[in-house]
Amino acid sequence: MRYIDKNAKRTEGRNITDEYLDNECRTTDQVTGNIRYMNVDYSGSFTNKGYKNKLLELGMALQNKFCCYCLRKIGRKQFATLEHIIPQSSTTTNGYDRYSELSEHEIVLTSDFTSADNQTRPPYPHTVAWNNLVVSCNGRFPLDNNVSSHCCNNARSSDFAPPVYYLRDIESRIVFMQDGTMMAGNSDLHDDVQSTINAAKLNYPALKEIRRLWYLLRNRPYREIVECLYDRNLRTQTLYSIFSMKDLADIRLVCKYQKDEYWEVFMKYHLFYTIFQDRN
Numbered sequence: 001m002r003y004i005d006k007n008a009k010r011t012e013g014r015n016i017t018d019e020y021l022d023n024e025c026r027t028t029d030q031v032t033g034n035i036r037y038m039n040v041d042y043s044g045s046f047t048n049k050g051y052k053n054k055l056l057e058l059g060m061a062l063q064n065k066f067c068c069y070c071l072r073k074i075g076r077k078q079f080a081t082l083e084h085i086i087p088q089s090s091t092t093t094n095g096y097d098r099y100s101e102l103s104e105h106e107i108v109l110t111s112d113f114t115s116a117d118n119q120t121r122p123p124y125p126h127t128v129a130w131n132n133l134v135v136s137c138n139g140r141f142p143l144d145n146n147v148s149s150h151c152c153n154n155a156r157s158s159d160f161a162p163p164v165y166y167l168r169d170i171e172s173r174i175v176f177m178q179d180g181t182m183m184a185g186n187s188d189l190h191d192d193v194q195s196t197i198n199a200a201k202l203n204y205p206a207l208k209e210i211r212r213l214w215y216l217l218r219n220r221p222y223r224e225i226v227e228c229l230y231d232r233n234l235r236t237q238t239l240y241s242i243f244s245m246k247d248l249a250d251i252r253l254v255c256k257y258q259k260d261e262y263w264e265v266f267m268k269y270h271l272f273y274t275i276f277q278d279r280n
């Protein structure tokens with residue numbers, strides 16, 4: 001995870017939600033003439049009429065196409081999902097509201113927004129609010145035949161996952177072990193960081209394995225690692241040079257990453273080359 005600065009595109013993000021509420025949810029009371037916003041529906045009109053897509057594109061640009069959780073470079077939009085930080089089904093904002101982006105001044109539960117007397121914004125209804133939506137990968141790996149999600153948004157479901165990527169110094173609060181394990185370091189928000197790591201299943205074996213591989217390759221020229229994508233002989237040599245091949249697990253791993261589809265997924269995690277750069 002790394003810092004996501006939602007304020008950098010706050011105006012554009014709010015504009016999309018405002019446009020949605022004004023075009024699709026605004027009603028006028030026939031008797032009093034008062035304006036009310038009703039039927040805020042993320043899976044319905046928000047998705048069908050393209051507002052979700054606009055927020056997804058804006059989020060992709062803001063996050064430089066990196067998954068908010070696992071740091072996979074998502075690339076194309078069809079591999080991206082929009083994550084509701086406060087889950088759609090949530091009945092409380094507790095635990096999330098201590099992050100200023102999700103405070104009561106910014107976000108309100110959609111059910112509370114539609115029933116409120118005063119519907120001025122912010123706060124925005126949580127199911128369609130810029131600050132409550134971040135871009136996540138689909139959590140799929142070649143092994144799975146593209147049928148399921150093992151980490152990130154879909155795997156998290158609605159488990160408690162506070163937005164620790166809204167902390168400017170999030171990177172210093174995370175520890176990556178040599179074997180690829182990710183854990184919360186000592187900090188005042190240790191429990192929040194660990195909750196998010198656990199909820200998004202960021203120690204799923206394939207993820208750990210990919211991070212371990214980046215750790216082992218941290219001293220190789222980056223250009224050479226990229227060339228392995230096109231040059232299978234070089235890839236084989238490279239893999240043989242970093243593993244002892246005495247261990248059955250290592251042999252299996254080498255066989256696996258000789259395959260194009262695994263190396264392709266591995267390359268989507270290239271940010272870890274930088275993350276491990278200054279490690280001994």
Ligand SMILES: [Zn+2]
Pocket residue numbers: 067068069070071072136137138139151152153
């Ligand atoms: Zn991810």
